[in-house]
Amino acid sequence: MQTLTSLFHQRIGLPMNQTITFENLDVVLEKTAQNIPFENLTIIENKTVEITKENLMNKIIERNEGGICYELNPLFYFYLLENGFNAALTNGVVYNHAAEEYHQLGRTHVTILINHEDQMYLIDTGFGGNLPLKPVPLSGEPISSYNGEFRIKKVNHPYGDYCLEMQLKHKDTVWKIGYAFDTKKSIEDLSKLNEIQTIIIEHPKSSFNKHPLITRLTNNGNITLTDTTFTQWADGILTKENIDNVKFKELAKQHFGL
Incomplete structure (x- = not known):
């Protein structure tokens, strides 16, 4: 039986037996961003199912579909665990730039934290076109990829203790808030993901339940x-x-x- 890693590599175009380390994680993140789309078609078509590891593998790997943050990042989280990373899922609140406030849906953005050599990093494969493509250190040091510049800022408000900031290449001339997240509130139970999915499907202010x-x-x-x-x-x-x-x-x- 093939492992998640070999199947995932097949999906994104990497050698099935390639060893993954922290040092080459950026290659995996780039390949993931270019091959697995961020998309909401199952919501629009009313075909969503319970979030489980098996269902995520079936949807994204076997059926070659994409997903939203609560699907894409949990699958990548399982991939990281299988490759020996110290990883955790957490959730946060996305900033609404049009309204100049955090979204009113609550903590519906799911993202990943990893601990490597006593340093914590944010990893995100489910933030649409705003992907860092590299682990972003919580120390505040900015990282640069072909998608732009990204950094983590320490904050103190109800939405979390850190926020992701970004300057997308060719698009942003100043740093913009992506989302706030809480390092103290990891998602231990996948049922939390199903609660988030329900909000995204049903909430009148959800941006993902109206148009593909x-x-x-x-x-x-x-x-x-x-x-x-x-x-x-x-x-x-x-x-x-x-x-x-x-x-x-x-x-x-x-x-x-x-």
Whole structure:
């Protein structure tokens, strides 16, 4: 029986038996971001199932689909555990830049913390186009990837004790808040993920229960598909195309394998 690691590597285009260390984790994160889309189609199509390790493997690895943070990061968390990492899941609150406040859905963003050589890092494979692509140290030291600059800031408010800040390449000229998270509140029970999924499915202010959204990184930018537009960032150049439902299905298959 194949391990999660070998199946996951097959899914993202890495050698099935490649050894994963902290030093080459950035390669895995890049491959994951480019091959597994952030998408909400099961919510829109009313096909969501209980969040379990088996169901996540079936959806993302066997059926070659993507998911939202509460699916993508838990699967990557299981992958990290299988490769000997000291990892934990936690949740946080995403910042709504349009409203200039934290989202009112509560702690619905699921992310990963790892401890490596007595240093804690944030890892995220489920934050749409805002992925750091490298472990981000909680010490505050910024990291740089082809997707931009990312850092962790110590904070003290009800949403957590740290927040992720970012300056996306070609998009941001100042540091922006991504989300706040709490290092003291790890998710020990997968039932918590099902509670989060229920909020995302049912809450009137959820941004994922109204229109389809599919996005993934490319090697020089990112692509995003909704039911009305197809947007591409390539080397800092933005192109946007209005589409209909027929074109949506074509592009979903062509660019995301969905």
